[in-house]
Amino acid sequence: MVKKPAPDTARRSEKSRRAIYDAAIALVVEVGYPKTTIEGIAARAGVGKQTIYRWWSSKAEVLMDAFLDLSEQAAQEATAGGDPYAFPDTGDLAADLKTVLRATVDELKNPRFEAPSRALAAEGVVNEQLGRAFLTRLLEPSLQLYVERLRSAQDAGQVRRDVDPRIALELFVSPLAQRWLQYTGPISYEYTDTLVDYALNGIAPR
Amino acid sequence: MVKKPAPDTARRSEKSRRAIYDAAIALVVEVGYPKTTIEGIAARAGVGKQTIYRWWSSKAEVLMDAFLDLSEQAAQEATAGGDPYAFPDTGDLAADLKTVLRATVDELKNPRFEAPSRALAAEGVVNEQLGRAFLTRLLEPSLQLYVERLRSAQDAGQVRRDVDPRIALELFVSPLAQRWLQYTGPISYEYTDTLVDYALNGIAPR
Amino acid sequence: MVKKPAPDTARRSEKSRRAIYDAAIALVVEVGYPKTTIEGIAARAGVGKQTIYRWWSSKAEVLMDAFLDLSEQAAQEATAGGDPYAFPDTGDLAADLKTVLRATVDELKNPRFEAPSRALAAEGVVNEQLGRAFLTRLLEPSLQLYVERLRSAQDAGQVRRDVDPRIALELFVSPLAQRWLQYTGPISYEYTDTLVDYALNGIAPR
Amino acid sequence: MVKKPAPDTARRSEKSRRAIYDAAIALVVEVGYPKTTIEGIAARAGVGKQTIYRWWSSKAEVLMDAFLDLSEQAAQEATAGGDPYAFPDTGDLAADLKTVLRATVDELKNPRFEAPSRALAAEGVVNEQLGRAFLTRLLEPSLQLYVERLRSAQDAGQVRRDVDPRIALELFVSPLAQRWLQYTGPISYEYTDTLVDYALNGIAPR
DNA sequence: TGTTAACCGAGACGGTACGTCGAGTCTTATA
DNA sequence: TATAAGACTCGACGTACCGTCTCGGTTAACA
Incomplete structure (x- = not known):
């Protein structure tokens, strides 16, 4: 079995992650979930598609993390x-x-x-x-x-x-x-x- | 405004409709909703894609009618x-x-x-x-x-x-x-x- | 073995073929062969990528046919x-x-x-x-x-x-x-x- | 004009160069030139990509040097x-x-x-x-x-x-x-x- | 004989193009 | 005129490499 080596979390770009979260939430709000695409998120975040695929395996997972992040932010503010x-x-x-x-x-x-x-x-x-x-x-x-x-x-x-x-x-x-x-x-x-x-x-x- | 003339319900093929319902339900059961495609339904039903687009405007609508039909059948049997x-x-x-x-x-x-x-x-x-x-x-x-x-x-x-x-x-x-x-x-x-x-x-x- | 059914030559779009030939030649002349891409040809020809992949299996084949066509044209003119x-x-x-x-x-x-x-x-x-x-x-x-x-x-x-x-x-x-x-x-x-x-x-x- | 300082030839790793040549030739023989990639050469040679980019500016140049090296070896043996x-x-x-x-x-x-x-x-x-x-x-x-x-x-x-x-x-x-x-x-x-x-x-x- | 600057392996990054899939539209022929 | 068939344009998919850019860790020349 060919297993892809897990990416190195330590070297992950925090900036990209933030940008991806923000783009994902914004797009879902603006155009709706079905019209939100990985390509769209990547483009809006100014990020390569591969950077998304490296860390998540589906649009839903990205949005889940993005939303969790949003909730935590909101909870802290509140x-x-x-x-x-x-x-x-x-x-x-x-x-x-x-x-x-x-x-x-x-x-x-x-x-x-x-x-x-x-x-x-x-x-x-x-x-x-x-x-x-x-x-x-x-x-x-x-x-x-x-x-x-x-x-x-x-x-x-x-x-x-x-x-x-x-x-x-x-x-x-x-x-x-x-x-x-x-x-x-x-x-x-x-x-x-x-x-x-x-x-x-x-x-x-x- | 140019409006597409509504198709003539009287001339609709009953056989095709049945086949589309059956194919839609079968596919959703077998491969799941997201992997169920209009093309797949048409192919399985032995029907042209246009025949689906003529009568429904989305995958969800087809499934809705198919499911309603199924429910009625089941209710009558029961x-x-x-x-x-x-x-x-x-x-x-x-x-x-x-x-x-x-x-x-x-x-x-x-x-x-x-x-x-x-x-x-x-x-x-x-x-x-x-x-x-x-x-x-x-x-x-x-x-x-x-x-x-x-x-x-x-x-x-x-x-x-x-x-x-x-x-x-x-x-x-x-x-x-x-x-x-x-x-x-x-x-x-x-x-x-x-x-x-x-x-x-x-x-x-x- | 799953074999793809051969496309129907009779229904082929002559206009698309011409546009593809012209785009291919033009791009090779303008930007060179390595920078000529299937996507580029499709875009320039105003054609879907799939239309190219349906009839040819590589960039080289497209160019071969395009060049042959060009040669024949030129020969006739000459x-x-x-x-x-x-x-x-x-x-x-x-x-x-x-x-x-x-x-x-x-x-x-x-x-x-x-x-x-x-x-x-x-x-x-x-x-x-x-x-x-x-x-x-x-x-x-x-x-x-x-x-x-x-x-x-x-x-x-x-x-x-x-x-x-x-x-x-x-x-x-x-x-x-x-x-x-x-x-x-x-x-x-x-x-x-x-x-x-x-x-x-x-x-x-x- | 900002010019990148030329790398220091004296500190170059001979071992890496050899490995790159061998990998390049082997890959071209095994999978053909078009499927030979810089990443593939680097991986096979156990070398960072940057080490290739530092000394050569294209796949073709690498292969050129590798082939020249091969020719010289062969000539000496012969x-x-x-x-x-x-x-x-x-x-x-x-x-x-x-x-x-x-x-x-x-x-x-x-x-x-x-x-x-x-x-x-x-x-x-x-x-x-x-x-x-x-x-x-x-x-x-x-x-x-x-x-x-x-x-x-x-x-x-x-x-x-x-x-x-x-x-x-x-x-x-x-x-x-x-x-x-x-x-x-x-x-x-x-x-x-x-x-x-x-x-x-x-x-x-x- | 440390210091330090360069090379090194590794691999994440922003990108481009790949070849495929399906959407929805349009055309053709058949009934 | 509704239909089966399927070619068309378009857009997104997930993948492969590109060439650039850090990041430690050696390693060789110099202070």
Whole structure:
């Protein structure tokens, strides 16, 4: 078997990587994912195509890294010294969940994030390997925060002990996700607030 | 403005349409959506490329129609004279929901359906026009059945009157959808049963 | 074995072929053979690359056909109704040979012909298949005229009967060819006249 | 004008040069000239690309030097102390010419020499600068020996005084060269012997 | 006898062209 | 006039090399 020797990471050009990330995001925002091409990214970044192929094996991978990079930047800016992976814990579970979901709504409507993350999500639906990477690197960390907050609520007696937090969180998160992914309905603060109410108390009469 | 005259539907070759649908589905199942090409479909169907372009304007549209056709066939076979769009109403809401969700689990795992519907879902994420068509023609009819069943449950006093059924159904359906679309967790009868329990009763202690 | 179906010659675009020939010759003249690329030819001809690859399998083949076409055009123009493959036969062998060789000198110095024919000759040196095609299609017809003229001279008693005309003609033609191909000396009427004198009479004293 | 400082010949690595020559010749023999690349030579020689670019400015130049080196080696081995640049002078001009031409025939058929020298000759046809270098460094020395031998024959009265030896030698050498370069005919002892007879005595009856 | 400047192997870089694939358009002949 | 067939222009693919440019690591001349 002929195996290509792995490129030498130490000698990698930081400048080129940055330029590639920026070009990839910009193109996805401007012309959309399907019309974004490796050649286009290379040209816009002022980089040889081979430099892209040396470090990534597909357009989707490039965009994944570019988007991750973007998220990290944004997270750092946003929290400016604070903990980017924080989930409010005021003791009022409903209020905390509503706060976080409202923030998510804002994020989903931010055009700078929407185009690339839609593209990645779509690609992930059809390409399991990428889908799992998307999950692990982008979704899971956030979901984990829900799990922790729900555990804390269980300790405080606000959530039943026999409830699996990993499943419970989907009652809040998945409906929003589906509306975003499949246009099954409009997205608003009111909507997410309602979700929290329904999910916490159930829809059956008490 | 010079507009291309619409082709004459009356003279359309039924044989070609069938062949195109079959080829499209077969190719998506065999080689995956991205490697399915218009040329490939035409060749496999024994059809000129122009015949495809005359009636559809993109690969996604062809697949959409092909999949719809497939779904209708399957529905007819399955119900053999009965109503394909039926939702059980035994009076036991929880049981009925669990039944329907278990059937959905089976469907999602059927390889003949999985490949094309994943492909369409993915395309829809990134292409709003197609996404809305997917919703209208495939998703909405099913969701409507949930709405009706929930209304009936409200009439029976099993669901609170102030609950919006269109939102409530998402508590059952969306988590399953997200697990399927984004690999956020395994899909099983146990899981969907749990969803029904959580959603009906809420997760907060009573 | 997967064999590509041969393209249908009947449906070939004459316009494209012409444009390709013209572009190929022009580029070789303007930028030289090594800098002439298939892409360049296609772009200049306003033709898709695939159209070139469909009908030829290498740059050299394209140029060969283009040059042949050019030669035929030129021959027709030059003789305007007369026989393009004529060799003078005035009865004076030396004079006739000098006439033809002087014409060859002119041709070798014509820049429109020089660049492409040099390129083909060079390619032929290193690529036997092409070299033999070059010989058969371009060189041999001309050489055959020498053979005939020498035979006629033998009949007239001006050349020894035991001389092989196919070899004898090389005494006139090859030195000129070598000077042209390998820069072994300047090319002039005086030079070719001298060649004829030496070759006809030998260099040993009588 | 900023001129790159010439590299310091004294510090040049002899080992690298040898390795480059060997690799170049081997590759041309094995895969042919067009598929021989600078990168390939460097890799095979275990040498950095820059080391090649430092000392040569093109593939052709490398091969030229490599071939020259090879020729010198071969010449030394062949003559083992004798004069490599000797031309027999037995007093019988025809016999001497036949001897030398037969040796040339052998050389042209030696596969170790054929590939590289064909490649250089071909390159020289299309690249005048290289062609002239090829002439000066490889061809001319040999041709000069013919000139000297013919002068000696003139002194001995075996060749007419008014004959220009520089032209006369082409009667022997060029036909063979053209057959080799352009496949205009087979190469054999019989053929070269015939050439000598024709050229010395002419083809017209005495 | 260190110092230092050059060469050296290695290989990443911005590029150009390759030869292939498929998109969508157009033409031709067949039914 | 719809069709099967397939040639056409166009654009992107992923690969191979080009020639340039660092990057340590020798290595040979000089301080």
